[in-house]
Amino acid sequence: MSEAADIAPVDGLLGQGDEVGTVAKFFRALGDPSRLRLLEFLLDGERSVSDCVAHIGLSQGRISTHLACLADCGYVHARREGRWCYYRVTDPRVAELVMLARALAADNCTALDACERIDAPATAPRRM
Template sequence: MSTRAVSPLLSHTSAVELHAKLFRGLADPSRLSILKALCSRGLTVGEIVAATALSQSNVSNHLRCLSECGLVTGEQRGRFVHYRLSDPRIDQLLKLAGELLTDTAQAVDQCSNYEGDG
């Protein structure tokens, strides 16, 4: 796993702000569901809809956001666009979060500090 900094040109505050922005993007349940669905393989919008039970318009809107932020890429194949994670480290990040929740799920669930922040 890479230990590279965000960018040598960024100040400490800017790097922290970028981290916070990334995690705000991941905090949305719909976007997180889409990313988790894409961990196993590339999927079309219809396949993502089936995997997440989200509406097609919701999936399309969140895919646009995820794509603009560089977390997802799409490749046209015939009539369909196949979306995939832009970097395998996104899968690793989600797996690490799952491992962390194994030990902290009850406390996270009971925490009221971040309710309504998403």
């Protein structure tokens, strides 16, 4: 088995080997409609957790977890101010990534929608 056990996944320097799991995790973070919706909401600007709860419509606990997840993955950054916690997208490449994926998905949305091998959890409010 080709494995890159010798390539150390150090910050800022991902080799070609074990990184796959890490990058997959990174992608998976956006593979959930609720988190993606959340991220797109934050692309508009900084928002508090309460703002997000109001906008997305999930329970506060769920939103908090999703935000923490996005933060862990490096998509957003948290800023505490008293009792409030504000989240925002800091890296412009995040918007780039989302736009690129949107464009690619749009070019294939018929097949994508029809694909039954993957069915993103129909969580969140199903469309409005």
